[in-house]
Amino acid sequence: MISNQILQNTIDGIRKITKIDFLVMNTEGNILAETTDEEFKFSDAIHAFVDSPADSQALQGYQFFKVYDESQLEYVVIARGDAEEVFKIGKLVVFQIQNLLIAYKERYDKDNFVKNLLLDNLLMVDIFNRAKKLHIEMNVRRIVFIIETSKEKDNNALETVRSMFAGGAKDFITAVDEKNIILIKELGQNDTYDDMEKTAQVLVDMLNTEAMARVHVAYGTIIEDIKEVSRSYKEAKMALDVGKIFYSDRNVMAYSNLGIGRLIYQLPLPLCKMFIKEIFGENTPDQFDEETLVTINRFFENNLNVSETSRQLYIHRNTLVYRLDKLEKSTGLDLRTFEDAITFRIALMVVKYMDYLETIDY
Numbered sequence: 001m002i003s004n005q006i007l008q009n010t011i012d013g014i015r016k017i018t019k020i021d022f023l024v025m026n027t028e029g030n031i032l033a034e035t036t037d038e039e040f041k042f043s044d045a046i047h048a049f050v051d052s053p054a055d056s057q058a059l060q061g062y063q064f065f066k067v068y069d070e071s072q073l074e075y076v077v078i079a080r081g082d083a084e085e086v087f088k089i090g091k092l093v094v095f096q097i098q099n100l101l102i103a104y105k106e107r108y109d110k111d112n113f114v115k116n117l118l119l120d121n122l123l124m125v126d127i128f129n130r131a132k133k134l135h136i137e138m139n140v141r142r143i144v145f146i147i148e149t150s151k152e153k154d155n156n157a158l159e160t161v162r163s164m165f166a167g168g169a170k171d172f173i174t175a176v177d178e179k180n181i182i183l184i185k186e187l188g189q190n191d192t193y194d195d196m197e198k199t200a201q202v203l204v205d206m207l208n209t210e211a212m213a214r215v216h217v218a219y220g221t222i223i224e225d226i227k228e229v230s231r232s233y234k235e236a237k238m239a240l241d242v243g244k245i246f247y248s249d250r251n252v253m254a255y256s257n258l259g260i261g262r263l264i265y266q267l268p269l270p271l272c273k274m275f276i277k278e279i280f281g282e283n284t285p286d287q288f289d290e291e292t293l294v295t296i297n298r299f300f301e302n303n304l305n306v307s308e309t310s311r312q313l314y315i316h317r318n319t320l321v322y323r324l325d326k327l328e329k330s331t332g333l334d335l336r337t338f339e340d341a342i343t344f345r346i347a348l349m350v351v352k353y354m355d356y357l358e359t360i361d362y
Contacts, residue, residue, distance in 0.1 A: 002100050007033040007075075010096060018089050021080040024097070027073055036080075046076055056090070058082050063090045069101045110134050114172045118144070118182060120230040127227050137170070138225060143196060144232040145183040145219045146240050147203055152178040156211040164206060180240075184229060187222060193256060196222075200252040218243060218253040238265065245356045246349055260346065264353050272350050272357075279347050280331060295323050296335065296344070304341055 011022040015035040024033040029046040042062075049057055049064050050073065057064045061082055067075040075097060079090040113130050116122050122130070131138055149157045158173070161181055165171045172184040185199070200217040207213045220235030235255035243253030246261040258265075264272075276284055288296075295313065299320075302308040310320040324335055333340040 002097070002104055004032045006100065006104075007097070010100065011035050011093065014089070014093055014096070020086055020089055022090075022093060023078040025076045025078065027076065032075070042078065049076060056087070058087075063087055065090050065094045067094050067097050067101075069098075069105075074101065110136070110172065111174050114174050114182075114184065114229075115176055117226070117229050118174075118176055118184075118233045124227060131226055136226065138227075140170075140226070141187040141189065141191070141222055141224055142226070142229065142232070143185055143187060143219055143222050144229060144236045145185060145200060145203065145217060146233070146236045147181040147183065147207070148216045148218075148240055149179050149181065149207075150214040154179075154181075154211070154213055157181060157207050157213040157215065160207055160211040160213075161203070164203070182233065191222075193222070193254065197252065197254065200254075204251045216240060216243065216251055216253070218255070220255045238262070241265065245352055261349065264346070264349050267350070267353070269354065269357050272354050275350055276347060276354070279333075279343060284351055292323065292327065295320065296327070296348075299324075299335060300341070300345060304336060304338070306336070 007024045011024060011033055012035060015021060021036045021038075022034070023031055023042075025031050025042070025046060027046075027050050029043045045059055045064070049059075049066075055066045061080070063079040063082060063086055065077040065079070066073055067077055077090060077093050077097070079086050079093070113122075113134060113136075117127065128138065147157070147161060158175065158181055161183060162173050165173060165183065165185070170186040172182075174182050174184075176182060183203075187195075196219055200219055203217050204215055207215045218236045218240035220232030220239065223229065223232050239253040239255040239258060242258050242261045242265045243250055245265070247253065255262075295309075298313055299306075299309045302312065306317060306320055306324075310317045313320065328334045331344070333344050335341045335344055
């Protein structure tokens with residue numbers, strides 16, 4: 001069903017061109033859209049017209065027209081005037097509304113198809129048949145983006161995304177939950193992951209500027225067949241989750257760049273607890289004081305370079321060495337050696353993951 005606002009915009013546009021007033025009513029005689037404030041009393045006439053076999057009728061200086069959705073009567077259009085020109089323009093209005101019904105129904109059908117495709121709710125034969133019916137190409141390069149907004153049902157963000165990709169008739173934009181906007185983008189043969197990164201960054205910048213929305217964008221891998229859309233969506237969803245856990249300072253995450261975070265994300269909680277206990281005993285890395293954690297993170301950022309880390313922390317080199325020695329005594333790990341450093345780094349990520357699992361009531 002077309003919204004009343006769309007019907008209003010349609011007849012307003014035709015009124016500006018033709019100077020003819022129109023009303024659009026439902027089969028019960030209720031006015032849905034009109035181009036004049038004049039009071040009309042068409043209740044009896046509408047009911048008689050609806051029950052009649054005629055598709056159009058002239059009555060008391062007005063032209064009545066029926067608008068069908070397939071074989072179902074949906075609307076009655078009334079045009080002021082009984083001239084031949086009014087009849088022709090009235091038929092054009094009917095034609096326009098019928099085309100809108102078809103377009104909106106197709107859009108809904110496509111949206112429903114895309115949602116089921118993302119959620120992997122369709123059999124292969126259903127995917128093929130419905131894609132063919134909706135004129136969607138099967139073997140085309142595509143990729144799935146997930147745009148997570150900071151608030152639920154952010155219509156401004158959704159409309160901004162739609163306007164950004166309005167020229168891409170073969171791109172699909174939908175939503176499967178309250179906070180995530182899904183973009184399935186069709187790609188050219190020469191599009192690369194670098195291009196996808198740029199697209200994701202543009203989405204972040206535009207939504208921040210135009211919709212005043214803080215968003216995170218994640219994307220999966222490029223696929224070659226429509227049946228793989230669900231896989232790219234699941235990859236993008238994992239990238240979004242992993243990014244929020246381990247790389248919270250980033251607004252854009254790609255499934256292909258998740259690194260070790262992807263492995264940790266798939267570990268069960270009991271195994272994580274066993275690992276932390278094996279390395280640290282009763283202590284955990286998140287129990288260290290703020291100064292120690294800042295020192296550790298800066299040391300990792302500078303690739304275990306003592307001199308550069310001490311310079312950035314504005315402390316003497318010997319002070320940093322003292323802190324590292326103290327850490328080694330409490331944990332048994334010397335962060336100046338690669339093996340111990342990577343063990344500690346993984347442990348910090350595992351603790352972050354465990355904290356995340358607790359927040360979602362794992």
